[in-house]
Amino acid sequence: MNTARVLMVQGTSSSVGKSLITAGLCRVFARRGRRVAPFKAQNMSNNAAVCLDGAEIGRAQALQAMAAGVEPTSDMNPILLKPESDSRSQVIVNGRVWQTLPALSYQQRKQFLWSHVTAALDRLRAAYDVVIVEGAGSPVELNLSAGDIVNMAVARYARAPVLLVGDIDRGGVFAQLLGTLELFTAEERRLVRGLIVNKFRGDPTLFEDGVRILEQRGGVPVLGVLPFLGNLDLPDEDAVAIESASHMSAPGAIEIAVIRLPRVANFDDFDPLQSEPGVRLRYVDSPSHLGHPHAVILPGTKSTMADLAWLRERGLADAIVLLAAQGTAVVGICGGYQMLGQSIHDPKGIESSLAVLPGLGLLDVRTNFADVKATHQVQASIQGGPSWMQTINGPLTGYEIHMGETGSDRPWLQITQRGPTPVSVADGAANATGRVWGCYLHGLFANDAFRRVWLKALRPGFEPVAPPATARVQAGLDRLADAIEAVIPFATLTAILEQGVDS
Secondary structure, three states: OOOOEEEEEOOOOOOOOOHHHHHHHHHHHOOOOOOEEEEEOOOEOOEEEEEEOOOOOEEHHHHHHHOOOOOOOOOOOOEEEEEEOOEEEEEEEEOOOEEEEHHHHOOOOOHHHHHHHHHHHHHHHHHOOOEEEOOOOOOOOOHHHHHHOOOOHHHHHHOOOEEEEEEEEHOOOOOHHHHHHOOOOOHHHEEEEEEEEEEEEEOOOHHHHHHHHHHHHOOOOOOEEEEEOOOOOOOOOOHHHHHOOOOOOOOEEEEEEEOOOEEEEEEHHHHHOOOOOOEEEEEEEHHHOOOOOOOEEEOOOOOOHHEEEEEHHHHHHHHHHHHHHOOEEEEEEOHHHHOOOOOOEEEOOOOOOEEEEEEOOOOOEEEEEEEEEEEEEEEEEEEOOOOHHHHOOOEEEEEEEEEEEEEEEOOOOOEEOOOEEEEEEEEEEEEOOOEEEEEEOOOOOOOHHHHHHHHHHHHOOOOOOOOOOHHHHHHHHHHHHHHHHHOOOHHHHHHHHHHOOOO
């Protein structure tokens, strides 16, 4: 029976670049002909992806699978936590909803969940030559280490050598890396086979003294100093990336304002818009930042009713309705689509203690929450809808992740396939002008024809020139892998992998 070699990427904290480095390593090994798969035991993110069988996993693991050239599966992310509030998350186990739990109750179930982590990793190791494992947050949160199921517990189980990543761009890289090494137990420290300094700006030779200091004080070799890589056109794992989004507007650009909801989900839906030259995409959370854009987008959310109440509290609901009356395009995707309707009904208390909540009233639809979650990869086609859609030919692709069902008298989208199964399901709604519309289809703007036609409808005469969305992502993955190989020789990686941690 095949048992894959395992290499683990841990970080000194969240957002130091673990996810992208893991993706880059997957691409590096795949380009050398290795059958490689990514793995992350537990992920916390509302930015999710849907596998072919309908299983739900973290967006980062789906990107890493793309880098590896393989189809994503739930074994690559057996536990996904989707926060619904500051203290409660929906727990996805093996791609399916398991329970919604407060933080303390989740901690008490770690032993049960650990069995799913190890089983998923074992299945991957039986099917691939190499597994690149990503850790989560910091591996030395001492108050949490006893219940660890994602960092050193996985490394010990798989006997995996660990690469430790620090982010020099945020400052304090010596404290990050040396402090983390110091807090490891002796057994854990023996698993660390190399340090990576990530996001370096400028001439790396200026950091040669830094490398020497890290190696002398840490007793671990520095494998490489990776450059800061901007504009990779790769989806971000969580909403940290949009929390400091600029509100400046480029002169003459098509301006699109995405509402930064407290529980925003799948915001990478809008990356293809942001990649278009001549389009300015900005995330806003107050009426004062909304301005007068060409379009406003209400994105997906993990908690539609709570975020709809937040829209009203912030004054954004009234501002969006006013802009729509003035002719501004308003779009809703998934939870945002539900908000645009007349009302949202939750008789079973799926999301809220409120049985019904009025929507923004911009679309003539009503949503009913159900306790069955729809998760599907889909193909769809346009049938009916506003006149600007009528030039779009061929199928659209995307995915569904939603709890509610929304009835519409004016659907413009026909879902023709869910996973491998042919279906006929109407979706979407638009108002009489065609300026206000919505649907459940995540990934809609990655369909190049749809994106370009909509942008032209926003500003006649505009000519989108961005390369196809999928090609941009693939090019970003290649650029990432090139940067890693330029700094860390493949022979070094394979030597660490082959040596393992038994010697």
